[in-house]
Amino acid sequence: MGNEEDFKSENFTLFTQTEGKKSVEVMGEKKDLEYKAKCYMNQAKTIGYAEVDMDGSNQVAFISKTGSGTVMTMTGEQTGIMPLEVPGLHTIMSVLKDTPLEAIYSGHKGAFNREQPIADEAWIRTQTINLPNTAIDVAMAFVKQFMDSFEQVADKMGEALGEVAKGMGQAMEQAFDGITEGLNQAGADVPVREKPAKMPKAKAKPKPKKKAPVKKAAPSKKKVKPAKKGKAGKKKKK
Numbered sequence: 609m610g611n612e613e614d615f616k617s618e619n620f621t622l623f624t625q626t627e628g629k630k631s632v633e634v635m636g637e638k639k640d641l642e643y644k645a646k647c648y649m650n651q652a653k654t655i656g657y658a659e660v661d662m663d664g665s666n667q668v669a670f671i672s673k674t675g676s677g678t679v680m681t682m683t684g685e686q687t688g689i690m691p692l693e694v695p696g697l698h699t700i701m702s703v704l705k706d707t708p709l710e711a712i713y714s715g716h717k718g719a720f721n722r723e724q725p726i727a728d729e730a731w732i733r734t735q736t737i738n739l740p741n742t743a744i745d746v747a748m749a750f751v752k753q754f755m756d757s758f759e760q761v762a763d764k765m766g767e768a769l770g771e772v773a774k775g776m777g778q779a780m781e782q783a784f785d786g787i788t789e790g791l792n793q794a795g796a797d798v799p800v801r802e803k804p805a806k807m808p809k810a811k812a813k814p815k816p817k818k819k820a821p822v823k824k825a826a827p828s829k830k831k832v833k834p835a836k837k838g839k840a841g842k843k844k845k846k
Contacts, residue, residue: 610710611708611710611711611713611714612710614710614713614714614717615709615710615713615714618650618651618652618655618713619650619651620648620649620650620651620655620657621648621649621651622646622647622648623647623648623649623733623736624647624733624737625644625645625646625647626644626645626647626737626740627642627643627644627645628642628643628740628741629641629642629643630643630740630741630744632744632748634748634751635755641662641663641744642662642663643660643661643662643663643740644660644661645658645659645660645661645737645739645740646658646659647733647736647737647739648736649729649732649733649736652725652727653727653728653729653732654672654673654725654726654727654728654732655670655671655672655713655716655725655732656670656671656672656732656733656735656736656739657669657670657671657712657713657716657736657739658736658737658739658740660739660740660743662740662743662744667682667683667705667743668682668683668709668712669681669682669683669739669740669742669743670682670712670713670716671732671735671736671739671742672716672720672725672726672732673725673726673728673731673732673735674698674720674721674723674724674725674726675723675726676698676699676721676723677697677698677699678696678697678698678699678735679697679698679699679701679716679719679720679725680697680699680700680701680739680742680746681700681701681702681703681712681715681716681719682700682701682702682703682743682746683702683703683704683705683706683707683712684702684703684704684705684747684750685702685704685705686702686704687702687703687704688701688702689701689702689719690702690746690750691753692746692749692750692753693749694742694745694746694749695745696742697742697746699719699721700746701715701716701718701719703715
């Protein structure tokens with residue numbers, strides 16, 4: 609059977625309609641996302657899906673439980689298994705927007721990885737009603753992964769530009785060294801003009817030193833003793 613016949617054989621029925629809102633924060637900006645959803649479940653109680661109207665955008669999401677964990681399929685901007693880590697989800701399958709409902713269902717079954725879905729009516733009801741919130745969690749995880757990847761790319765670009773700048777600096781330095789060496793070689797045979805010696809400055813004539821005044825010898829204070837009269841001077845009496 610084709611996708612359409614397979615989908616019809618599941619006998620999906622609408623079991624409730626719901627609405628609500630969820631607050632999210634993207635790059636520091638908070639926003640309330642309002643949604644309305646129609647919830648369906650198949651006859652075997654193994655698959656549920658919701659048609660969600662969120663801020664004017666229509667999306668579809670399927671959910672099931674296997675032995676490995678919860679499998680979710682939703683419409684988005686890409687096709688295939690999304691490498692995301694979201695609490696409570698084992699496998700996240702994405703299909704392009706505007707994909708026919710029967711093809712979304714077929715993609716969801718393909719995400720079981722050959723495992724059989726587990727029948728659990730209460731679980732299917734609860735998880736299907738909560739699909740709009742789960743879809744938002746997946747979208748936010750995708751945005752976070754994108755921002756992390758962007759930062760890593762930016763860091764690598766910064767490192768690469770730094771290496772380029774470093775390489776350019778080295779190249780310029782080498783080029784400058786080559787130019788300097790070339791100039792030195794070109795001027796090797798040219799006599800180098802020595803700089804004229806600087807004329808010595810004329811020495812200033814030394815000023816005549818002042819002669820120290822000659823000090824007159826002070827008169828000797830030593831007294832001259834009078835000469836003694838000799839005995840010869842006296843006349844002998846006859």
